[in-house]
Amino acid sequence: MKKILFVCLGNICRSPMAEAIFNHQVKKKGLMNYFLADSAGTANYHIGEDPDPRTIETVEKHHIAINHKGQQFEKMHAKAYDYLVAMDSSNRANMKIRLGNENKHIYLLREFDPKGYGDVPDPWYGGLKGFDEVYHILDRSIKEFMEFLQKKKIGD
Numbered sequence: 001m002k003k004i005l006f007v008c009l010g011n012i013c014r015s016p017m018a019e020a021i022f023n024h025q026v027k028k029k030g031l032m033n034y035f036l037a038d039s040a041g042t043a044n045y046h047i048g049e050d051p052d053p054r055t056i057e058t059v060e061k062h063h064i065a066i067n068h069k070g071q072q073f074e075k076m077h078a079k080a081y082d083y084l085v086a087m088d089s090s091n092r093a094n095m096k097i098r099l100g101n102e103n104k105h106i107y108l109l110r111e112f113d114p115k116g117y118g119d120v121p122d123p124w125y126g127g128l129k130g131f132d133e134v135y136h137i138l139d140r141s142i143k144e145f146m147e148f149l150q151k152k153k154i155g156d
């Protein structure tokens with residue numbers, strides 16, 4: 001079983017949406033015994049909270065279940081997870097600071113985006129349209145990320 005941790009800032013918009021989409025795609029492919037995703041935020045603002053209502057509305061529109069409580073990214077996550085995946089470069093920089101001397105590769109999700117690269121935009125200050133845009137970025141990037149993970153599994 002490979003465990004993946006998606007990380008954003010608040011852990012109520014992008015990373016719980018990524019977790020839900022990833023676990024949904026895993027289920028669709030029948031790979032539940034191989035991969036499991038969770039999520040965390042670099043900030044402590046929303047610990048214990050449900051995802052943002054706009055996140056819930058967006059994924060449910062696509063018939064995807066979402067069930068997460070906010071947690072903060074900690075050093076111990078580097079040991080507990082096989083893959084750390086940041087939503088944007090500032091998340092990644094903050095994760096590196098928190099990891100200190102714990103040397104662990106941190107992927108940027110959009111390294112896997114067939115249509116681009118860079119940051120998954122933070123939708124927090126905008127409306128539902130921004131959440132929809134994030135959904136599509138995550139959906140296509142996670143499909144590619146999963147291909148990458150499956151290739152690795154064969155090579156293991």
Ligand code: 4NP
Pocket residue numbers: 008009010011012013014015041045122123124
């Ligand atoms: P997220 O979005 O990092 O995608 O969960 C945000 C959620 C909350 C805040 C910022 C970004 N906030 O400032 O509370």
